[in-house]
Amino acid sequence: MKILGIGNAIVDVICKVEDEFIKKNNLTKSTMKLIFDESEFQSLLKNLKIEKTVSGGSVANSIVGLSQLGNEVGFIGKVSDDELGSKYEEGLKRENVNYFYDKKKEELPTGTCLILVTPDSERTMCTFLGTAGKINENDVSSEAIKKSEIILLEGYLWDEGDPKKAFEKAIQSANKVAMSLSDQFCVDRHKPNFLELVKNKLDITFANEQEIMSLIDAKNFEDVIEFSKSLGKIIVITRGEKGAVAINGNDVVQCGIKEGLKIVDLTGAGDLFAGGFLHGHMNNMNLMESLNKGTEMSSKVIQQIGARL
Secondary structure, X not given: OOEEEEOOOEEEEEEEOOHHHHHHXXXXXXXXXXXXXXXXXXXXXXXXXXXXXXXEOHHHHHHHHHHHOOOOEEEEOOOEOOHHHHHHHHHHHHOOEEEOOOOEOOOOOOEEEEEEEOOOOOEEEEEEOHHHHHOOHHHOOHHHHHOOOEEEEEHHHOOOOHHHXXXXXXXXXXXXXXXXXXXXXXXXHOHHHHHHHHHHOXXXXXXXXXXXXXXXXXXXXXXXXXXXXXXXXXXXXXXXXXXXXXXXOXXXXXXXXXXXXXXXXXXXXXXXXHHHHHHHHHOOOOHXXXXXXXXXXXXXXXXXXXXXX
16 A cells, blocks of 8 residues: 555534634634533534535545545544544545544543634634544554555644553554644644654654744745754745745755646645645655645645535
8 A cells, every 4th residue: 555644534514604713712813722611512513504524634535635646545544433433434434545544432432623714715613522632542453554665644633641541552553654744733832842853753744834824933035944854854835925845955946836826725735735745745845846746735725615525
């Protein structure tokens, strides 16, 4: 198998809202807020019109993108044996993703992410992790990991306790490790751990400009380039309107964004970008070609609602 993703198995619930809704509910636009109380999650949802429900989660989105490009892929993520859990599993199997998890009835329901899309296409996420956040080392198959050329992890998994143990077991068994830093709040919460991972454990790191600058307390983007060059590993950074940059030792390449796109929803842009880049990397494309493939995939996904092509 080419790539195995390990991440939060989350059902995305996509709703269109006005900016006023974001302000009124004290949310920070374009970020992800973790909600620990299911009733708080339900009260946010109750007055909204649902546009779409999709099997999501950052890594799962990347893995589906890789499957659509013809790669043999798998995914590990924890769901409960409930209606959403069954929908989640069916959604992955429809996309030819091998799902390495046997669901059973859990105390907590399957995880859900409310994706609020404002008129400017930005998305603000409210995530009730449910049982997804309880993934532990017993849920992670060492055999599946060893049979994969590369594993893809998400920073969102890095919370103390069980998920962290699952994460560490995966890294120990892997042939090669890629990870997305996920979210600036996530980076700020786990800065020392993430820095250690980027420097010593990961072969490929995906980040946006804000996340990587926060990680190394950079004053400007030049600091990021110098830091990345010193590692001798692949660092891939998306920069919004400035395009994207990939760095591997002294090899630094960049590509611009695609022009003239009709942007509808930025959900999944980073996930599909990572999927496109990894497709290039796994299929012997060079750094520039891989970067272009990532840009092509993210350009497609932002012209539609939701994170699946």
